[in-house]
Amino acid sequence: LIGSVAGAQVQDMPGGPKVNQLNLHEGVTAISRDIMWLHWMLLTICIVIFIGVFGVMFYSIWAHRKSRGHKAATFHEHLGVEVAWTVIPFIIVIAMALPATKTVVAMKDTSSADVTVKVTGYQWKWGYEYLDGSAAGIKFLSTLSTPRAQIENREPKGEFYLMEVDNHLVVPVNKKVRVVLTAADVIHSWMIPDFGVKQDAIPGFLRDAWFNADKPGIYRGQCAELCGKDHAFMPIVVEVLAQADYDKWVEDQKKKMAANADDPNKEWTEAELVARGEKVFAANCVACHQANGKGIPGSFPPLDGDKVVLGPKAEQINTVLKGKPGTAMAAFGGQLNDVEIAAVISYTRHAWSNAGKGQDPTVL
Numbered sequence: 001l002i003g004s005v006a007g008a009q010v011q012d013m014p015g016g017p018k019v020n021q022l023n024l025h026e027g028v029t030a031i032s033r034d035i036m037w038l039h040w041m042l043l044t045i046c047i048v049i050f051i052g053v054f055g056v057m058f059y060s061i062w063a064h065r066k067s068r069g070h071k072a073a074t075f076h077e078h079l080g081v082e083v084a085w086t087v088i089p090f091i092i093v094i095a096m097a098l099p100a101t102k103t104v105v106a107m108k109d110t111s112s113a114d115v116t117v118k119v120t121g122y123q124w125k126w127g128y129e130y131l132d133g134s135a136a137g138i139k140f141l142s143t144l145s146t147p148r149a150q151i152e153n154r155e156p157k158g159e160f161y162l163m164e165v166d167n168h169l170v171v172p173v174n175k176k177v178r179v180v181l182t183a184a185d186v187i188h189s190w191m192i193p194d195f196g197v198k199q200d201a202i203p204g205f206l207r208d209a210w211f212n213a214d215k216p217g218i219y220r221g222q223c224a225e226l227c228g229k230d231h232a233f234m235p236i237v238v239e240v241l242a243q244a245d246y247d248k249w250v251e252d253q254k255k256k257m258a259a260n261a262d263d264p265n266k267e268w269t270e271a272e273l274v275a276r277g278e279k280v281f282a283a284n285c286v287a288c289h290q291a292n293g294k295g296i297p298g299s300f301p302p303l304d305g306d307k308v309v310l311g312p313k314a315e316q317i318n319t320v321l322k323g324k325p326g327t328a329m330a331a332f333g334g335q336l337n338d339v340e341i342a343a344v345i346s347y348t349r350h351a352w353s354n355a356g357k358g359q360d361p362t363v364l
């Protein structure tokens, strides 16, 4: 994140590491401070060993050099030396392993959390769903705010760029937050250095981690597992709020969700569905399915020559719900509700016939 481009004019990360900072950044959780302490402890022990071993070696070479008339000693065994080089490293390893094991065990103890959030990795965004407490049911995606091309083509090049997302994960301060991680397509990894958290999100598995941030603020991380072409463009932003602010956020979020919720009894007209589908497409599909001059405006790959293959409707619904094995097409079944899926399918098929490709996308 910092100073990675040689010679670039980079700035300190707001509230984060300094550009000229060589050491780890001290975080805002007890675990991250434990990690910091372990890092110093291990580094100190290693430096002492280094100085001790090489000090003795160089001293011996110098002090007992041949020109001083020294001769090499020849002996076969020395019980004292053997006991010493067995016992001393054993004690050192135990001294390092005990506190490290204690921290690892504490990191894995996700019991009695105050807030539980399910985190899902997608190519290339994060999905958050609050599972319990006052926020239960709140669910949203967290996507890069600025298109990748715009970030890459920014001027001046190489300058520090803070990647933002549309929706932050919001949590209360001084509360144990358990994150339950999975992924919809490939392996991602949810990493927030300030929290001392890094946990892989693996399709078909649930893994958990936790943090308890003791300082309100905005904390940033990155997907930490190579997950495809936009791996570097799925930042993680967590906002830690005071309890009262968090409660207000929960309330606002619930109001917003209620306002946007679809009335289950609504009878949708074709035109309404198409209009809704255009928005769903823009929010979820355009990252891959971009207008590229081939096929219809806003073309919908897979492209077969200049033909766009949507397939029979049932097959297309299946593809949207479950993804397409062997391709980058992800499963949207867990991300989009029924209305959104119906809308996006109506929109794509409507766009198809509008582009003069005929009324029926199944006939190619």
Ligand code: CUA
Pocket (backbone or CB within 6 Å): 121, 122, 124, 187, 188, 189, 223, 224, 225, 226, 227, 228, 230, 231, 232, 234
């Ligand atoms: Cu997701 Cu890398």
